[in-house]
Amino acid sequence: MLKESFFEKLTSYMGNKKSLLITSLLLSAISSILGLLPFIFLWLIIKELFKTQPVFDDVFVYAWSTLGTAILSMILYFLSLTCSHLAAFRVEVGMRKVGMRKIINMPLGFFDSRETGKIRKIIDDNTSQTHLFLAHQLPDLASSIISPIIILILMFVIDWKMGLISLIPILLGVITMSFMMTEEGENFRKKYMDHLENMSSEAVEYVRGMPVVKTFGQSVYAFTRFVDSIVKYKEIVSAYTIMWQKPMAFYMIVMHSAAFFLIPFSIFSINENNLMLILNNFIFYLLIAPNFTLLFMRSMYFQNAMSLAKQSLERFDNILDYPQMVFPTNNITPSQFDIEFKNVSFSYKDTDHNAIEDISFRIKEGETLALVGSSGGGKTTIARLLARFWDIQSGEILIGGHNITTLSKKVLMENIALVFQNTKLFNLSIKENIIYGKPNASKEEIARSIDLSQSRDIIEKCPDGLNTRIGKNGIYLSGGEQQRIALARAILKDAPIIILDEATSFADPENEYLIQQALFELSKNKTTLMIAHRLNTVQKADKILVLDKGKIIQEGTHDELISREGLYKTMWMEYQQSIDWKLENTGDEK
Numbered sequence: 098m099l100k101e102s103f104f105e106k107l108t109s110y111m112g113n114k115k116s117l118l119i120t121s122l123l124l125s126a127i128s129s130i131l132g133l134l135p136f137i138f139l140w141l142i143i144k145e146l147f148k149t150q151p152v153f154d155d156v157f158v159y160a161w162s163t164l165g166t167a168i169l170s171m172i173l174y175f176l177s178l179t180c181s182h183l184a185a186f187r188v189e190v191g192m193r194k195v196g197m198r199k200i201i202n203m204p205l206g207f208f209d210s211r212e213t214g215k216i217r218k219i220i221d222d223n224t225s226q227t228h229l230f231l232a233h234q235l236p237d238l239a240s241s242i243i244s245p246i247i248i249l250i251l252m253f254v255i256d257w258k259m260g261l262i263s264l265i266p267i268l269l270g271v272i273t274m275s276f277m278m279t280e281e282g283e284n285f286r287k288k289y290m291d292h293l294e295n296m297s298s299e300a301v302e303y304v305r306g307m308p309v310v311k312t313f314g315q316s317v318y319a320f321t322r323f324v325d326s327i328v329k330y331k332e333i334v335s336a337y338t339i340m341w342q343k344p345m346a347f348y349m350i351v352m353h354s355a356a357f358f359l360i361p362f363s364i365f366s367i368n369e370n371n372l373m374l375i376l377n378n379f380i381f382y383l384l385i386a387p388n389f390t391l392l393f394m395r396s397m398y399f400q401n402a403m404s405l406a407k408q409s410l411e412r413f414d415n416i417l418d419y420p421q422m423v424f425p426t427n428n429i430t431p432s433q434f435d436i437e438f439k440n441v442s443f444s445y446k447d448t449d450h451n452a453i454e455d456i457s458f459r460i461k462e463g464e465t466l467a468l469v470g471s472s473g474g475g476k477t478t479i480a481r482l483l484a485r486f487w488d489i490q491s492g493e494i495l496i497g498g499h500n501i502t503t504l505s506k507k508v509l510m511e512n513i514a515l516v517f518q519n520t521k522l523f524n525l526s527i528k529e530n531i532i533y534g535k536p537n538a539s540k541e542e543i544a545r546s547i548d549l550s551q552s553r554d555i556i557e558k559c560p561d562g563l564n565t566r567i568g569k570n571g572i573y574l575s576g577g578e579q580q581r582i583a584l585a586r587a588i589l590k591d592a593p594i595i596i597l598d599e600a601t602s603f604a605d606p607e608n609e610y611l612i613q614q615a616l617f618e619l620s621k622n623k624t625t626l627m628i629a630h631r632l633n634t635v636q637k638a639d640k641i642l643v644l645d646k647g648k649i650i651q652e653g654t655h656d657e658l659i660s661r662e663g664l665y666k667t668m669w670m671e672y673q674q675s676i677d678w679k680l681e682n683t684g685d686e687k
């Protein structure tokens with residue numbers, strides 16, 4: 098049943114090329130039958146040669162047949178491998194396509210809580226593992242079933258006693274193996290895969306964090322998690338190897354001990370009447386018994402490879418087994434863009450507390466609402482919930498009177514522009530980055546967005562102007578410059594709702610001033626939800642919400658809030674002090 102669902106799953110990734118898999122299996126089955134014929138011919142050759150007057154013409158026929166069937170078997174095996182490789186590529190491509198499709202449809206929050214590098218690594222590793230199994234091991238499936246059966250029949254037909262004797266090593270091997278194939282062994286294998294996966298993910302993380310390590314002058318060991326993952330991997334591999342060391346050595350010895358049992362048996366069986374027959378059979382069994390052992394072992398390796406491939410497929414399914422967000426496919430478009438949160442509570446997956454609790458507020462169309470408050474207060478969560486990064490557990494979020502869950506993905510995304518602190522610019526030209534949200538923008542529209550976002554000076558200093566490539570093989574922009582290009586993109590998109598998350602946090606004073614200007618232009622006449630740690634950016638907001646531990650503890654305009662005792666006033670005074678302190682220090686330096 099398990100095997101069935103495994104193969105069913107595999108073939109589901111092959112589209113209309115399932116026949117490749119069947120052809121590969123069929124060819125390998127014929128190849129393995131042909132591969133056994135040389136043994137029969139060899140037996141016949143020996144039999145003929147042991148006759149008092151051998152017929153050499155027959156011997157030649159048998160010899161050519163041996164060669165012919167061996168070559169034919171190899172050719173068919175090669176063709177089987179070709180088919181299995183083609184099938185493997187199909188499956189790998191299919192899996193990657195399914196992976197990409199699922200990732201595209203994941204809720205935005207999925208990317209927020211997971212390292213995209215790690216996801217890619219898991220998809221890469223598991224699709225490759227499945228590919229390797231299909232391409233290289235699958236053809237062995239037929240031979241690992243058919244060949245042992247045929248050899249077994251042959252061994253019993255030619256001389257059942259010697260056949261039985263030849264099976265003693267296998268019997269001993271199976272007994273040894275049954276002691277080795279314990280639940281502990283299976284757990285080890287699972288742990289091995291877990292640790293391998295963990296080490297790969299930590300390696301990705303390690304490379305990503307390299308700049309931080311270097312700037313802080315830390316050694317490789319600063320990445321204790323990566324080091325730990327290597328140590329744990331080493332420990333599990335060592336323990337696994339030690340566990341298998343002795344039984345495996347014993348297993349290998351007994352599996353190759355056919356001669357040890359065949360020689361005494363043959364000596365004791367010989368008499369003057371059967372000398373030639375026993376000698377003939379003895380040579381035959383000496384040749385065929387190791388082959389049977391080899392095939393038996395191959396089928397064990399096949400089982401092992403299949404179990405690994407099965408686990409890879411499960412891991413692949415698990416990583417993508419994340420609740421997909423369902424968007425309606427209607428054409429509802431809000432006619433105006435005020436925003437309302439009604440008693441919204443939300444907790445992140447696998448946490449036992451609400452990140453925000455019973456939040457209610459309203460932003461009138463064209464107004465700006467600022468979120469401030471202590472760290473972890475829930476500002477980012479509120480901003481992201483408005484863009485439907487996750488679905489809330491209770492309450493309602495409305496845009497223009499429509500619950501956001503009733504709006505199609507297209508409508509929701511078209512009407513919201515997000516500017517986050519870790520702005521992502523693509524390795525494309527500046528122009529392509531700016532027109533990302535509006536590919537058919539006119540020259541005038543692009544020029545306007547560049548001017549309003551204060552990005553003109555960036556473009557002027559670039560060698561190819563708007564066509565200059567950003568990032569690899571291009572130019573590098575400072576954090577503040579990247580922010581301004583991102584703002585040009587948001588301005589050009591001209592969405593009626595703007596979500597800003599700490600948009601000036603990267604910038605130096607000069608850039609900050611320019612970004613402030615750009616933000617002002619961006620949010621002009623737009624319904625804006627803004628998060629800022631620097632309180633100077635929120636002073637002009639129509640309303641400020643002060644959040645603490647997921648709850649609104651104060652609300653009002655800047656003037657109203659500083660006239661009252663409370664967290665906002667304390668934050669404002671601390672902010673003022675920090676400015677005075679900065680000015681004093683600058684004065685001292687002078």
Ligand SMILES: Nc1ncnc2c1ncn2[C@@H]1O[C@H](COP(=O)(O)OP(=O)(O)OP(=O)(O)O)[C@@H](O)[C@H]1O
Nearest residue numbers: 209210445448452471472473474475476477478479
């Ligand atoms: N992806 C996540 N998974 C689980 N919990 C999260 C996640 N993101 C945030 N939280 C938790 O939700 C709460 C609110 O976090 P949030 O990031 O919204 O606060 P914030 O006010 O934006 O904080 P800061 O000003 O430090 O950015 C915190 O307790 C935080 O630990």
